[in-house]
Amino acid sequence: MKPPPFDYHAPRDLGEALRTLAEVRGKVLAGGQSLIPMLNMRLAAPDHLVDINRVAGLDGLERSGDGVLVGATVRHADAERAEVHPLLTRALKLVAHPVIRNRGTVVGSLVHADPAAELPAVLAVLDGRVRLARWDGGVRVREVRARDFFTGPMESAVEPGELAVSAFFPALPPGGGSAFHEVARRHGDYALAGVCAVVTVDGGLVATARAACVGVGPVPVVVDVGEACAGRPPEDADWAGAAALVRDAAEPEDDIHASAAYRRHLVGVLAERALRDAAREGAARGA
Amino acid sequence: MEHEITLIVNGAARRVRVPARRLLSDCLRHDLGLTGTHVGCEHGVCGCCTVLLEGRPVRSCLTFAVTVDGAEITTVEGLAPADGRLSPVQRAFAECHGLQCGFCTPGFLCTVTALLAENPAPTEEEVLEGISGNLCRCTGYQNIVKAVHRAAELLAEEE
Ligand SMILES: Cc1cc2nc3c(=O)[nH]c(=O)nc-3n(C[C@@H](O)[C@H](O)[C@H](O)COP(=O)(O)OP(=O)(O)OC[C@H]3O[C@@H](n4cnc5c(N)ncnc54)[C@H](O)[C@@H]3O)c2cc1C
Ligand code: FES
Ligand code: FES
Numbered sequence: 001m002k003p004p005p006f007d008y009h010a011p012r013d014l015g016e017a018l019r020t021l022a023e024v025r026g027k028v029l030a031g032g033q034s035l036i037p038m039l040n041m042r043l044a045a046p047d048h049l050v051d052i053n054r055v056a057g058l059d060g061l062e063r064s065g066d067g068v069l070v071g072a073t074v075r076h077a078d079a080e081r082a083e084v085h086p087l088l089t090r091a092l093k094l095v096a097h098p099v100i101r102n103r104g105t106v107v108g109s110l111v112h113a114d115p116a117a118e119l120p121a122v123l124a125v126l127d128g129r130v131r132l133a134r135w136d137g138g139v140r141v142r143e144v145r146a147r148d149f150f151t152g153p154m155e156s157a158v159e160p161g162e163l164a165v166s167a168f169f170p171a172l173p174p175g176g177g178s179a180f181h182e183v184a185r186r187h188g189d190y191a192l193a194g195v196c197a198v199v200t201v202d203g204g205l206v207a208t209a210r211a212a213c214v215g216v217g218p219v220p221v222v223v224d225v226g227e228a229c230a231g232r233p234p235e236d237a238d239w240a241g242a243a244a245l246v247r248d249a250a251e252p253e254d255d256i257h258a259s260a261a262y263r264r265h266l267v268g269v270l271a272e273r274a275l276r277d278a279a280r281e282g283a284a285r286g287a
Numbered sequence: 288m289e290h291e292i293t294l295i296v297n298g299a300a301r302r303v304r305v306p307a308r309r310l311l312s313d314c315l316r317h318d319l320g321l322t323g324t325h326v327g328c329e330h331g332v333c334g335c336c337t338v339l340l341e342g343r344p345v346r347s348c349l350t351f352a353v354t355v356d357g358a359e360i361t362t363v364e365g366l367a368p369a370d371g372r373l374s375p376v377q378r379a380f381a382e383c384h385g386l387q388c389g390f391c392t393p394g395f396l397c398t399v400t401a402l403l404a405e406n407p408a409p410t411e412e413e414v415l416e417g418i419s420g421n422l423c424r425c426t427g428y429q430n431i432v433k434a435v436h437r438a439a440e441l442l443a444e445e446e
Binding site for chain 2: 001002003004005006007008010029032033036037039040041049051053077096097098099100102103186187188
């Protein structure tokens with residue numbers, strides 16, 4: 001298995017990268033941990049690759065009160081070690097193996113938009129956004145919110161000629177807790193199903209609760225379950241009822257790894273666990 | 288189109304002309320004659336092509352040689368010190384029977400060398416997670432896990 005031939009471009013700054021992309025409409029090469037397998041298996045054969053690994057200024061990882069801004073060349077492993085956001089850190093530990101995380105990038109995982117990938121669900125449950133840039137006589141930038149960014153399985157809102165320059169993951173509010181649970185056949189494999197949850201607790205009562213599922217729909221399935229549990233103390237909120245809402249929203253399919261029915265069952269179990277854990281953490285952080 | 292690149296492989300600068308599509312694994316094996324790095328699945332799953340890039344383990348089958356122009360790479364050939372002895376990790380694998388056919392071994396040795404450099408005394412769980420990205424068809428893994436713990440001991444003794 002060898003990749004097909006392509007013309008290689010290795011721009012040094014953002015302007016050059018965007019001009020090259022505008023001109024050749026090639027594929028962006030970031031960590032290569034999804035793109036190179038696809039090339040090796042000849043599932044993709046782009047004429048041009050634009051390697052962004054040498055582009056200056058894309059490796060920033062900035063934490064502010066509002067959240068975390070992750071540049072396009074920040075590797076999974078570096079974002080994980082920096083511990084800049086509790087839910088992002090948890091999710092990163094579930095992405096592939098440590099060796100893959102040494103090359104793969106956070107932004108690359110979002111653009112790749114695999115329905116079984118963890119990071120799109122994290123961006124979606126937090127209502128984060130991706131910044132896209134293209135060249136049109138100058139640098140043109142637009143921001144796309146998570147709900148508009150994931151458009152289908154392996155499809156994102158990135159247009160030909162565009163580069164995703166960063167992603168923004170909003171911080172959890174005070175009293176906000178999070179959790180991520182998934183079931184995979186082997187450590188590091190894509191999960192059969194997974195659920196991440198964010199719950200906020202205010203004055204001892206659940207205020208908001210959201211969950212996002214992976215592996216059970218074309219894009220991350222985000223469900224607001226506030227109506228089932230808000231206004232109750234975390235210990236006796238109806239988490240089973242909330243989890244049922246998540247389970248009903250999932251659109252799982254059969255494949256060689258698991259049946260749709262089993263995946264739906266998993267989503268219910270994982271959702272209840274994730275919501276309870278997130279609520280417990282939120283209560284502790286709010287106190 | 289060919290690209291002229293320089294890789295610092297096991298401490299020595301190597302200049303080589305490669306097409307852009309040359310995988311680092313093939314560059315090491317075919318262009319530089321370093322056949323210690325093995326190639327199994329070529330899509331990131333088996334781990335036998337793992338090498339150290341600036342000290343960190345990466346899949347050489349999922350890296351283009353041109354992308355790492357100028358970088359330092361350590362392959363299994365570079366793990367042993369120059370005096371001809373084996374490295375502590377290599378000795379531990381030999382002592383604990385952590386290999387049979389040896390096909391997966393270069394990847395395990397590079398992965399474990401980096402694992403122990405970052406975490407000199409891993410727990411059982413950390414060892415299992417650390418080697419979860421490497422497949423072995425022969426050993427059943429038990430002796431590999433033992434070898435990782437033994438290597439940690441040997442490294443601690445050497446300090
Ligand atoms: C063995 C194995 C197991 C894995 N398991 C998991 C898992 O459990 N969970 C998971 O989520 N992922 C998993 N992955 C995939 C993950 O590791 C990829 O790294 C990640 O999806 C892509 O990030 P990258 O930087 O490597 O992107 P690349 O492979 O370089 O690119 C992926 C795609 O995104 C585009 N792209 C990348 N960056 C940009 C950008 N800045 N702007 C525009 N387009 C861009 C590329 O053109 C390409 O189409 C696994 C991979 C392997 C090999
Ligand atoms: S050959 Fe690279 S991981 Fe299998
Ligand atoms: S020793 Fe044969 S594959 Fe591991």
